[in-house]
Ligand code: SRM
Ligand SMILES: Cc1cc2nc3c(=O)[nH]c(=O)nc-3n(C[C@H](O)[C@H](O)[C@H](O)COP(=O)(O)OP(=O)(O)OC[C@H]3O[C@@H](n4cnc5c(N)ncnc54)[C@H](O)[C@@H]3O)c2cc1C
């Protein structure tokens with residue numbers, strides 16, 4: 017199962033080689049997320065409208081390796097934007113990917129940009 | 142730079158590292174730890190939790206990175222095989238050599254396996270490591286597949302043996318406990334309490350065999366039975382040996398360290414062995430001629446060894462070590478503290494016993510009646526923490542000491558507020574945290590709530606037994622400082638659920654952001670407050686979960702329960718459990734078409750499992766076309782009203798329980814509440830609908846219905862209490878409207894009616910006054926509010942499948958119609974199930 021995780025690695029904005037056009041802004045719920053398919057990857061993308069920011073991370077939860085994070089609820093813990101996995105409510109920082117309520121490995125995060133009506137996610141491959 | 146080598150990366154070896162690196166001077170030392178097991182140290186005390194989730198990571202004391210971050214070299218999967226004391230070197234099984242200045246032996250113990258003929262057979266296990274448990278699980282799974290009624294025995298009826306018995310029960314095998322002594326837990330319990338425990342364990346299905354000496358293990362290659370006497374044989378297919386522990390002193394013996402006659406490395410009160418450069422701690426150390434098979438003394442030893450090595454030469458172990466224990470065995474509290482057995486010459490005992498409720502309490506009091514010397518609690522150990530503290534601190538006890546253990550209604554429980562304890566009282570014995578330490582982190586502002594107290598002091602992170610007391614103390618201390626302990630719903634609001642209910646009702650808010658912007662703390666919400674606010678707005682405005690779906694709890698968001706692999710279950714409503722053959726066929730056909738696993742639920746309806754997000758609306762469209770609607774199995778809302786056939790068919794029926802059950806289920810369906818609500822309607826006092834186990838229950842009697850409220854199955858079963866007798870249908874509905882509405886207005890988030898009712902000031906009498914006598918003058922309002930909700934009901938699945946905008950969310954990908962390609966199903970008894978989790 018661990019090979020699933022190997023597909024996902026945090027991408028810094030300066031490493032981006034491909035800006036993938038995922039969907040239009042209006043396809044996403046306000047203050048919620050949806051899952052984007054890119055090649056063989058599943059990426060959870062969140063429209064954190066309250067703070068006017070977008071985040072992207074791996075869809076797979078490192079707890080039980082299920083493809084569910086995009087269906088989690090977002091919010092903040094002491095100011096850190098986070099997502100809570102819908103299965104067992106493990107929470108992860110949307111910024112650093114760190115597991116905030118346990119010591120699971122961090123999740124990979126990806127840069128997001130909005131241009132016009134469209135949402136783009138940054139990949140290195 | 143000096144080298145410390147720790148042999149053994151178990152609980153105590155780990156604790157040594159943790160305590161060592163917490164010191165400034167630690168930077169002058171390089172610690173290297175060797176562990177024979179393949180993974181970093183884990184919490185053996187909670188080993189049995191592995192059966193629940195097979196999650197080895199969750200048990201880790203600290204992740205592997207912790208060691209490197211703290212500059213500790215951790216080498217797992219490598220046994221130390223030799224110690225060269227004169228050269229101050231060790232050799233490992235991989236033939237590598239390392240030098241040390243100080244050596245710390247923390248090799249622990251291994252299970253003792255008595256030399257019975259045949260113990261080497263397949264199917265015989267011990268219970269100590271994660272690998273042991275993995276072996277058992279695999280063996281049990283194979284056994285069950287071949288032989289559904291397979292049996293497993295545990296050899297040894299001590300503390301660990303009984304825990305293993307629970308494991309057997311959980312693995313679905315018929316459990317047997319075989320004990321050599323004439324009583325269970327011979328080291329902790331006296332004969333009478335052990336008898337009470339035996340009765341209780343038998344009542345939940347454990348077979349207990351006392352005074353049995355096992356002669357041999359039967360079977361050809363693998364175990365098939367145990368032989369006690371000539372004609373005394375027990376057929377079993379698996380055996381877990383739990384007959385005590387033996388210190389792992391093989392290394393110590395080989396290098397000539399002094400060991401005890403029955404094993405264990407001899408240490409003095411500085412934890413030093415017979416070699417000045419070698420320390421021994423934990424379950425390997427023989428201190429006061431004893432091996433202490435508990436973590437708390439092991440942690441104390443680790444602390445002493447750390448301080449000694451750092452030059453604090455006056456740090457020594459106390460003379461006597463407290464061996465008090467409290468545990469929950471298969472849902473039964475068992476505790477013993479101080480001197481559980483005491484000769485009559487030293488004091489007198491007070492014993493309270495109630496075999497029908499499997500209760501036994503004994504306390505031993507000094508001859509002058511002033512001090513508590515020890516005791517035993519079986520069946521209910523809620524008083525343990527306080528009694529244990531009174532014992533440890535030699536506190537004065539009431540003149541009539543019996544009050545310490547008598548049930549409250551008999552004038553008992555007259556003692557103790559946590560705040561009366563002396564500052565040096567040890568609240569958490571695993572981490573040696575005193576009352577004074579907890580109070581001071583609160584006083585100096587380091588800790589503002591329970592979570593902070595736990596993270597600053599580590600109290601409660603060991604065996605967890607002290608958690609309730611840590612919580613009580615934290616709250617009491619905060620209160621004494623004038624800090625209000627509010628049961629706020631989370632960090633984003635300074636309000637509890639009831640406050641928010643009023644705010645939303647008065648202000649008429651309809652979106653989460655309105656509530657958060659006007660009444661929040663400036664944050665952005667989270668998975669705790671969002672669903673609470675969503676539920677409140679639904680309770681107040683009768684909104685369905687389709688409204689603002691991103692703030693709904695994950696199950697409400699997709700109108701279905703998420704399953705282990707991220708697929709969903711589908712549960713249509715079957716009011717009262719009545720269903721036509723045509724509808725049954727429709728369910729069957731739909732399940733077949735979408736290849737769904739099908740099961741009759743404990744709520745007497747039918748659950749279809751394994752639907753993907755993309756399939757949910759398709760399935761529901763078909764169900765709706767056959768006249769089904771949402772069963773709200775995902776919501777904190779009405780689930781089922783279970784009925785018996787009643788006078789429609791049954792020869793004893795006093796009334797139409799099915800008709801009334803259907804009416805009630807249709808009345809309250811869809812209404813959002815603090816937690817789920819279940820009902821039951823029985824046609825007579827034989828109670829086939831188990832109505833008294835539900836949030837509301839009706840039983841038909843001569844002259845009407847008896848109405849019961851506040852029942853619960855689940856984690857803490859409770860029978861519902863009688864609210865009104867012999868009332869007609871109309872009055873039932875009136876009272877129920879009032880009852881449910883009051884509950885919805887005032888309960889805490891996720892509090893079932895049972896827990897709410899139990900904590901309601903004034904109890905059942907108060908409820909009767911409000912609901913029947915209308916003492917608060919709100920009855921009419923409550924009824925009106927309920928009627929509005931009833932009138933506004935709409936099936937949210939019908940709403941969703943008819944609205945293309947709402948349908949958008951039922952798609953795994955936003956940019957593709959494909960399903961999740963990560964899903965793997967495996968066959969199971971002619972149906973399918975998700976592939977088991979691997980971690
Ligand atoms: C399917 C079912 C088990 C089965 O295979 O039979 C079931 C399955 C679940 N139950 Fe249950 N319970 C089911 C009947 C029960 C019953 C029996 C009954 O209703 O008579 C009880 C005890 C009665 C009671 O509630 O008082 C029961 C007590 C619980 C509890 C403990 C509640 C408590 O107050 O202690 C939970 C946990 C919770 O809700 O927090 C729970 C939670 C769950 C959850 C929701 C756990 C989860 O979050 O995944 C399960 C989801 C099932 C699903 O996806 O559909 N389930 N659950 C039953 C569905 C009934 C239905 O038709 O809706
Ligand atoms: C199922 C179960 C339930 C328990 N419940 C409780 C409870 O409720 N309360 C309580 O207080 N205690 C409980 N205990 C006991 C508690 O777990 C032990 O007291 C504690 O683990 C002892 O810690 P230790 O570090 O001394 O030994 P261990 O945890 O046994 O660690 C020793 C480690 O050293 C390793 N080792 C041994 N020799 C070598 C070598 N030569 N080279 C390298 N590594 C070596 C071993 O593989 C092992 O990993 C329970 C134990 C079990 C098994």
Ligand code: SF4
Pocket residue numbers: none
């Ligand atoms: S269905 Fe209920 S009892 Fe069974 S595992 Fe799930 S929550 Fe536990």
Ligand code: FES
Pocket residue numbers: 077078079080081082101102103104105106
């Ligand atoms: S799978 Fe995500 S928290 Fe368990």
